[in-house]
Amino acid sequence: MSSNALYTDLSAYYDLMCADIDYQAQSTMARRLHQLFGSGSRHLDLACGTAPHIEHFIHFGYDSSGLDINQPMLDLAQRRCPSASFAMKDMCNFTVEQPFDLITCFLYSIHYSGNTAQLQQCFASVYAALNDGGVFCFNVVDKDKINNALSQRHSVENEGSTFAFQSGWFYGHGGDQQTLRLRIDKTTAGVTESWRDEHAMVAFSFAELQGYLAALFEVYLFEHDDQKILPWNTTSGNAVVVCVKKPGAGLH
Known part of the structure; x- marks a missing residue:
């Protein structure tokens, strides 16, 4: 299972990530x-x-x-x-x-x-x-109503692989910074690779x-x-x- 190495450019997967x-x-x-x-x-x-x-x-x-x-x-x-x-x-x-x-x-x-x-x-x-x-x-x-424990997840079939996308807000309850936490799992022929990222965002x-x-x-x-x-x-x-x-x- 790899981390932070699956994609260097998400543009080709953007529409899959937003399929829901x-x-x-x-x-x-x-x-x-x-x-x-x-x-x-x-x-x-x-x-x-x-x-x-x-x-x-x-x-x-x-x-x-x-x-x-x-x-x-x-x-x-x-x-x-x-x-x-x-x-x-x-x-x-x-x-x-x-x-x-x-x-x-x-x-x-x-x-x-x-x-x-x-x-x-x-x-x-x-x-x-x-x-x-x-x-x-x-x-x-x-920012004051973010529940750090909540996230959304959906999966999509594409070109013989299953992509599972998960995202959730995280706010440390101080200052003007929050993050969007992302995870992508790609499963092909029973083998899963994973990619994780955090996007810094204004709160x-x-x-x-x-x-x-x-x-x-x-x-x-x-x-x-x-x-x-x-x-x-x-x-x-x-x-x-x-x-x-x-x-x-x-x-x-």
């Missing part, structure tokens, strides 16, 4: 929220990966673009969505030539901002990249998050539900955040 995700439902919900709070069809997806969400937004009629820091992911994204434009950029510090009407960030990827200073720089970059009244939609987890409470956003956006929190639009119940640890750009706020 309902991309269409997530994209449809973000579109519904955009229809409620904004208008227009220019769309940018941050940390877009291989562009499964962008594929749906194109079907909705959006003029979609994506950015990611992983070029192999973007190569796969371009093949999936040849009509979209993609750029290798850091979501914490990016600029655009033309502003967007909707910016999304799915799969808790906003936490990849690293630390609270970079997170706030991400929000400033998003603000500058939106049209007045533009919408920023993303999902988050509250914050929902109250802290709203404080970071308040100067730039009107902020609305909703339950993390892909089927119904429900206000956040103030107790759950997962939420969808909708931010509407305040005209001129970035000038103060």
